[in-house]
Amino acid sequence: MVEALEKLPLGDIEALSGSLAQRVYIVLREAILHMKCPPGTVLRKGQICEQLGVSRSPVAEAIAKLSAERLVDVVPQSATRVSRFSMSEIREATFLREALELAAVERVAQTITEDQLMALARNFKLQRLLVEDGDHAGFFAADEEFHTMIMGFTGYQGVTRTLAGVSLQLSRARILLLPSTDRAEESLREHEEVLDALRQRDPVAARNAMRFHLGQLISRIEPLEQKHSDFFIAH
Amino acid sequence: MVEALEKLPLGDIEALSGSLAQRVYIVLREAILHMKCPPGTVLRKGQICEQLGVSRSPVAEAIAKLSAERLVDVVPQSATRVSRFSMSEIREATFLREALELAAVERVAQTITEDQLMALARNFKLQRLLVEDGDHAGFFAADEEFHTMIMGFTGYQGVTRTLAGVSLQLSRARILLLPSTDRAEESLREHEEVLDALRQRDPVAARNAMRFHLGQLISRIEPLEQKHSDFFIAH
DNA sequence: ATGTGTCAACTAACATGTTAGTATGTTCAG
DNA sequence: CTGAACATACTAACATGTTAGTTGACACAT
Numbered sequence: 001m002v003e004a005l006e007k008l009p010l011g012d013i014e015a016l017s018g019s020l021a022q023r024v025y026i027v028l029r030e031a032i033l034h035m036k037c038p039p040g041t042v043l044r045k046g047q048i049c050e051q052l053g054v055s056r057s058p059v060a061e062a063i064a065k066l067s068a069e070r071l072v073d074v075v076p077q078s079a080t081r082v083s084r085f086s087m088s089e090i091r092e093a094t095f096l097r098e099a100l101e102l103a104a105v106e107r108v109a110q111t112i113t114e115d116q117l118m119a120l121a122r123n124f125k126l127q128r129l130l131v132e133d134g135d136h137a138g139f140f141a142a143d144e145e146f147h148t149m150i151m152g153f154t155g156y157q158g159v160t161r162t163l164a165g166v167s168l169q170l171s172r173a174r175i176l177l178l179p180s181t182d183r184a185e186e187s188l189r190e191h192e193e194v195l196d197a198l199r200q201r202d203p204v205a206a207r208n209a210m211r212f213h214l215g216q217l218i219s220r221i222e223p224l225e226q227k228h229s230d231f232f233i234a235h
Numbered sequence: 236m237v238e239a240l241e242k243l244p245l246g247d248i249e250a251l252s253g254s255l256a257q258r259v260y261i262v263l264r265e266a267i268l269h270m271k272c273p274p275g276t277v278l279r280k281g282q283i284c285e286q287l288g289v290s291r292s293p294v295a296e297a298i299a300k301l302s303a304e305r306l307v308d309v310v311p312q313s314a315t316r317v318s319r320f321s322m323s324e325i326r327e328a329t330f331l332r333e334a335l336e337l338a339a340v341e342r343v344a345q346t347i348t349e350d351q352l353m354a355l356a357r358n359f360k361l362q363r364l365l366v367e368d369g370d371h372a373g374f375f376a377a378d379e380e381f382h383t384m385i386m387g388f389t390g391y392q393g394v395t396r397t398l399a400g401v402s403l404q405l406s407r408a409r410i411l412l413l414p415s416t417d418r419a420e421e422s423l424r425e426h427e428e429v430l431d432a433l434r435q436r437d438p439v440a441a442r443n444a445m446r447f448h449l450g451q452l453i454s455r456i457e458p459l460e461q462k463h464s465d466f467f468i469a470h
Numbered sequence: 471a472t473g474t475g476t477c478a479a480c481t482a483a484c485a486t487g488t489t490a491g492t493a494t495g496t497t498c499a500g
Numbered sequence: 501c502t503g504a505a506c507a508t509a510c511t512a513a514c515a516t517g518t519t520a521g522t523t524g525a526c527a528c529a530t
Contacts (some may be wrong), residue, residue: 019311020514045482055515060292060482064256068300072464075303076523077482095338097361103334149250158327187271252481280512295512312491312512313491 008043009036012161013052020054025062027052032071032082033172039084039231043072069168086233087225089169094218096166100159101147101214102207107152109198109206116153117199122148124195131184140174145189150198173221176228183220190216244271248287249308255289260297262287267306267317268407272465274319278307304403321468322460324404329453331401336382337442343388344433344441347356351388352434358384359430366419370383370455374419375409375434408456409464418455425451 010031015022028048048059054235059069063080066072072090074080123146130138151160177183190213197205225232245266251258263283266272276408283294298315301307305324309315339342343351358381365373425448432441460467 019482039277046480056482057295057514057516061513063295063482064296064299065303068303074482077480078523079481086390089393092391094521095342095389095391096394096397097334099334099338101329103330103337154330156323156327156330158324159331162331162397162401254485279510281510291512292484292486296483309512310492312494314511461517 006050007049007079008037008041010048010051013054020057024048024052024058025052025065028062029071030068032066033168033175034205035172035175037082041080042084044078045080045083055149062092068208069165071168071172084100084233085169085173085225085231087222089220090173090221092168093170094214095103097163097170098211100163100166100209100212101151104151104154104159104195105198105206106203108150109201109203111155111161112201116149120146120149120195120198127191136178136184139187140178143187143191150194164230170217170221174217176224176231177220180220183216186216243276243282243286245283247405248289254293256293256296259283259287259301263297263301265325265385267301268403268410268442270407270410272317273298276317276338277399278317279313280315298385304400306403306407312389319468320408320466322459324458325408325456326453328402329449332398332405333446333449335398335401336386336445338385338442339389339394340429340445341438342432343385344449346390347388347433347436351384353440355384355430359426362423362426366423370417371413374422376415378422378426387430387464390432405452405456408459411459411466415455418451421451422448 002217008031011027013023013027016026018026018178028043038165039044043063045059045063052059063072063074067074067080070083072080073083090186092125106152123142127139127142127146139167151163193209194206197209243266246262248255248258248262252259253261258443263272263278272278278298280291280294280298284291287294298307298309302309302315305318308317358377362374362377362381365377383395386398388468425444428444429441429448
């Protein structure tokens with residue numbers, strides 16, 4: 001079993017700020033979320049230390065954090081691996097995400113200001129440009145920002161943070177969908193519906209539009225279990 | 236400034252299982268949630284090590300976890316304190332809890348089985364007995380179990396876990412409310428409404444009943460900011 | 471050929487030594 | 501007496517040495 005003894009595809013520590021542990025955490029998380037380290041990859045503390053030029057303490061702390069977020073599975077005294085997807089976990093994350101985003105958009109529809117609407121409209125225009133240019137990665141980012149902006153408009157920082165924590169698995173799975181471009185136009189239309197409902201300050205319409213939009217994702221993720229069966233837990 | 240150099244009121248490690256770090260985490264978390272260590276208490280790694288008879292590594296890992304959950308504030312290179320309440324954080328937690336519990340109860344109303352209804356009814360009868368006996372602590376526990384059971388009926392383990400993580404601050408604040416007993420009967424009635432809606436498998440009624448019930452908590456917490464002002468962040 | 475027991479190598483977990491940043495208390499200038 | 505510069509003591513953060521548990525290979529018995 002000659003499993004990937006080469007270097008792990010990790011970014012560099014230097015570019016970041018904060019404690020060493022925090023920087024190591026960021027670097028590892030990015031590698032996992034962007035599928036640089038696919039599910040099942042074995043992470044060895046020693047190797048990470050050597051490669052990043054740090055000692056084991058900050059690496060241990062970073063891995064503990066990733067373990068709490070279920071991005072890695074630690075086998076005590078033995079090994080730690082990048083966790084595989086579990087369809088049931090993904091369905092859970094979908095449920096949680098929907099619960100939070102619907103509550104948020106419902107609230108925001110009642111409180112949104114003109115400035116916030118303009119910022120959202122600006123982001124939406126950007127999305128349209130990116131779709132027209134065929135820049136899928138750019139649209140992906142703008143899409144995420146659209147949702148994040150709405151979360152932020154609740155006035156609760158913690159909502160965005162909690163949602164991010166909850167939908168880590170979801171974000172990772174979404175990366176697998178990037179190649180398929182055909183959904184961008186539909187997604188755009190759905191965002192427009194959400195935006196219109198917010199413009200009209202209609203909580204029910206906003207909720208329904210967002211519910212429909214979010215509902216599209218899970219049906220696109222489910223086929224992945226067959227397509228990338230080695231990334232998923234055996235069920 | 237002679238701040239509490241005496242022993243911290245911590246439980247014992249021996250009684251628990253799992254890794255040392257996990258056990259230290261549990262002991263500290265209990266002490267914080269049950270207000271054995273009130274907000275503002277300074278936690279010194281060295282003291283904790285000595286008292287629990289472990290080295291600094293597991294303590295550091297436990298504190299990192301508590302820090303991620305915002306139960307302690309770590310001042311880099313200086314000190315770590317049990318975090319004070321922040322009313323805005325509590326409002327956030329209320330929002331998150333409501334979002335999750337409403338989504339859960341709405342879903343459960345559509346899927347609940349006879350067995351699950353019976354289990355819930357059994358818990359409800361227990362609640363009534365405890366209220367009649369004036370056992371507030373017992374009612375507090377049964378109350379929590381009532382909500383946890385409903386979460387569990389979603390079939391998603393992660394929902395319960397996420398909610399627990401989100402409402403740690405809320406749980407801690409609720410401890411301050413324990414002395415005031417007068418709400419028990421009302422709470423009981425509200426639980427009954429939720430239970431009835433679930434019996435009728437009516438998602439909308441269940442949602443409304445739960446929303447009303449949860450809405451009572453925040454209005455009881457808000458006065459605490461004056462009553463225990465030293466436990467709260469200055470605003 | 472297959473199942474079992476032993477052993478060696480490797481890993482995470484834990485303990486402890488070292489470094490660097492922060493706060494406090496003191497001294498000295500104004 | 502007051503305020504700022506400095507020295508000291510203390511803390512968390514980081515590095516490294518040590519321990520113990522798990523895995524997988526191999527020998528051996530069936």
